Amino acid sequence: MSSIKLPRAVTDLVDSFEKLPGVGPKSAQRLVFYLLHNPERELESFAENLLKLKKNTVLCEQCHNVSETNPCPICADESRDDSMLCIVEQPLDVLALERSDAYKGRYHVLHGSIAPLNNIGPEQLYLHDIVKRLEGVAEIVLATNPTMEGEATALYITEYLTQASVPTTEIVMTRIGHGLPIGADIEYADGMTLSRALEGRRKV
Amino acid sequence: MSSIKLPRAVTDLVDSFEKLPGVGPKSAQRLVFYLLHNPERELESFAENLLKLKKNTVLCEQCHNVSETNPCPICADESRDDSMLCIVEQPLDVLALERSDAYKGRYHVLHGSIAPLNNIGPEQLYLHDIVKRLEGVAEIVLATNPTMEGEATALYITEYLTQASVPTTEIVMTRIGHGLPIGADIEYADGMTLSRALEGRRKV
Structure with a gap:
């Protein structure tokens, strides 16, 4: 050698x-x-x-999004809807939702999802301080990814908030809609997506 | 937006x-x-x-390999065979050949191959100074990759050395052998490799 x-x-x-x-x-x-x-x-x-x-970056103390300022521009923006809180996994998810121009509420960035296989539990995420942000909130949108980890995280958050005696009668918990993405082909869609799309069908 | x-x-x-x-x-x-x-x-x-x-790195002035010293350890090693010069595309190729332990001569690193589509011609490579390194060389091994660019480069070098009136009668030009890699399956080999393997067959 x-x-x-x-x-x-x-x-x-x-x-x-x-x-x-x-x-x-x-x-x-x-x-x-x-x-x-x-x-x-x-x-x-x-x-x-x-x-x-x-x-040159900082995590916003309120929503934990990556930002140049603390609070971040979204948290500092008084024109946004305080009654809605959207929980996402990553800062890039905030950016994607902002691009859609369909959401005007507040965000909360978890910085990950519960993934026991990668040793990531709720303690490793910005998760438990959601309870501190619920004043005036009427709806929590769980916008974690439609993956096994994202679903587990959404489920965990729902249960955690119930146990933390958050008045879930006053706060509606919603999950972001699942189904066929725009431009997709039913022929090539997987069974799980189709079953979710059927569950989520709406009257025309 | x-x-x-x-x-x-x-x-x-x-x-x-x-x-x-x-x-x-x-x-x-x-x-x-x-x-x-x-x-x-x-x-x-x-x-x-x-x-x-x-x-902390330098290109060896003789072989153009990446090194911490100039000349590099291979060029400085007097025990190596001066009569063989192996021309390769990249420093990693030198490393691979050294690992094989089957070559004891000198190297010359081109730092690329002729690729007109990427605007890389002979001028962009350490190619024309090969002529300065031929004293005492009995064999030049063209070990460029068996790709279109590597083949074109090998062909160019052969023609360039002939035109530069290098006494090609004294210096044998060889191309590294092509054929089936060890451990491969004839069933799955592509036609080009098989045709090269047949061309390069040897008496047992």
């Missing part, structure tokens, strides 16, 4: 890339050798952007 | 990731939000490793 090794600076950066989700040893190596052919200025700006990520 | 945007620090880092090959906007976003949940120390070490990459 030859003793020729990659330079330490190369393997160190390969290690950094390998820690990212979905990046294996081979693609980490490929990324590093790609960067090796980049001008030094590019690498410096990449490094700066990494350092800026945490320094 | 809502005016809610991601913080600048987030979009800047998304941009940096998007520049990497094979990373689209969606996966760049996912990587950034993953990093957002990492401790700051991790981000700092990632940034340090990026900055170290070019500062």
